[in-house]
Amino acid sequence: MTQSKVWVIGGGLAGTEAAWQVAQAGVPVVLSEMRPVRTSPAHHSEELAELVCSNSFGAMSSDRATGLLHEELRRLGSIIIGKADRYAVPAGGALAVDRAIFSRELTETLAAHPLIELRREEVTEIPRDSIVVLTTGPLTSPALAEDLQRFTGMDYFSFFDAASPIIVGESIDREIAFLASRYDKGEAAYLNCPMNKEQYLAFWEALRTAEQAPLKDFDREESKFFEGCLPIEELAQRGEETMRFGPLKPVGLFDPRWPTDANGKRKPPYAAVQLRQEDKAGQLWNLVGFQTNLRWGEQKRVFRLIPGLENAEFVRMGVMHRNTFINSPELLQPSLQFKQRPKLLAAGQLVGTEGYTAAAAGGWLAGTNAARLSLGLEPIVAPPTMMMGALIEFITSASPKHFQPMPPNFGIFSPLEMRIRSKAERYGAYRDRALTDLETWQISFADCAIK
Known part of the structure; x- marks a missing residue:
């Protein structure tokens, strides 16, 4: 041979x-x-x-x-x-x-x-x-x-990477989270966790004050490349409303289980966190727009404040580092x-x-x-x-x-x-x-x- x-x-x-x-x-x-x-x-x-x-x-x-x-x-x-x-x-x-x-x-x-x-x-x-x-x-x-x-x-894929956490689908409370696409356009491809104003403000305050992980020297040097994909805690630092006009934008998101008003319409939530299916079987869900540099313990504490994710099981935490793949x-x-x-x-x-x-x-x-x-x-x-x-x-x-x-x-x-x-x-x-x-x-x- x-x-x-x-x-x-x-x-x-x-x-x-x-x-x-x-x-x-x-x-x-x-x-x-x-x-x-x-x-x-x-x-x-x-x-x-x-x-x-x-x-x-x-x-x-x-x-x-x-x-x-x-x-x-x-x-x-x-x-x-x-x-x-x-x-x-x-x-x-x-x-x-x-x-x-x-x-x-x-x-x-x-x-x-x-x-x-x-x-x-x-x-x-x-x-x-x-x-x-x-x-x-x-x-x-x-x-x-x-x-x-x-x-x-x-x-x-070579950049200063801040990746979002991934959650086991079975740990998401489907009594709260609902499957829908924005304005019902196309297939309902996202799980949505709605927030009222009180829940949003509590989440914003926890996120804004959460402890971040330190960067290695060579990662800190590369961080200038990251402006186009900001971590969620950075968005929180930029103002109370910033996330609601970014990854937590609620416009066009409705749970078909919600009651309608006199005109047959449903009012959107104050804010909404979206999760995207990560695998073919629907067992893993990615927190959309939640790239982060928070310490892992802080991620669990803060992200479990999101309605529907109180018992979230994380299979990968958000990370922030130079990455090439x-x-x-x-x-x-x-x-x-x-x-x-x-x-x-x-x-x-x-x-x-x-x-x-x-x-x-x-x-x-x-x-x-x-x-x-x-x-x-x-x-x-x-x-x-x-x-x-x-x-x-x-x-x-x-x-x-x-x-x-x-x-x-x-x-x-x-x-x-x-x-x-x-x-x-x-x-x-x-x-x-x-x-x-x-x-x-x-x-x-x-x-x-x-x-």
Whole structure:
């Protein structure tokens, strides 16, 4: 069986995992990492897989979204999770590591692998004559970003990003929120949470005085690019009425359940918060216009003041940081191959997944498929009933117009056959289904010596 060398560009968590999976399949791989030749404002060392924001990989329990992804990767032979388990430190219910030892051990392990060539260099163009995995993350070098833009023919999503929170649909009170489009034009595509004046003023005051998260130095430098997409708390600071003429504009919004006046008309609310469907199944809803830099605890406190969201379950909090990611629904297949160039794959934050564990999962799939392409085998796609599969399915099938990065969460899963009201029992059922389907899936692609 013929095989060709694979090239992985970027030595973060996704790139480290991808290169390891390629090499473990018996395929030679070049791993290019630009540090220390070119430094990054987010990194402090030259090690591979440096953890830059936290030393935690999230909840350990497999009936939690991130914990389930840990377990899937553990069973799939992930080097990232393997090293995390080995160098774990006490952190309550979270999988946290000694970050210095963790990164150093990964660097030494990969450098010692006979099939991995570790190059310290900046790659400025995507190699055209190799199987390539791009894992350059949110701080991709400008030259490589420009080359990727030329290849795709579309703009990067590269900006000072303030993303809106995403809420589980089942946690929204439908006795209060109503489905409608403005002036009843077109399909009723938005959930609307109406406010009276008293509720609006209480919300405005809470939002105006809520505590914001501090920015990193390099994010603060980029904040001048953000004027066209202001955070909701900034709008609140600009005046009592500003939000009512912006994202909370109530004009043309009516609940068909409301009584009519003598003329058969319904009076609009004083203000209205809109939520847009984020996934095909309608399990996730995005707070429209609520990009924010509030601390996460403050977001929960303040946004639960919105009528209908008193018991909101958040699957992703609003964030504000420099972010670079591609329009994966337009560009990628569920195998993480580019539609335009099947020998080019991508993973990690570059494709719109969030979190350390999600980066490792994307790296595992992209690396495995790069090795399979090198060995002349068909790429594989993870079942959507697995956390890995559900996450990759989301980033490759979401609305391209509204695409935003997504962390692991149970809201992206397809519904269970039977409705389970208890959240704990429902999450346990998701876990059991995922791990059963993982076992079946592993058997299905055991068609060669690489797994």
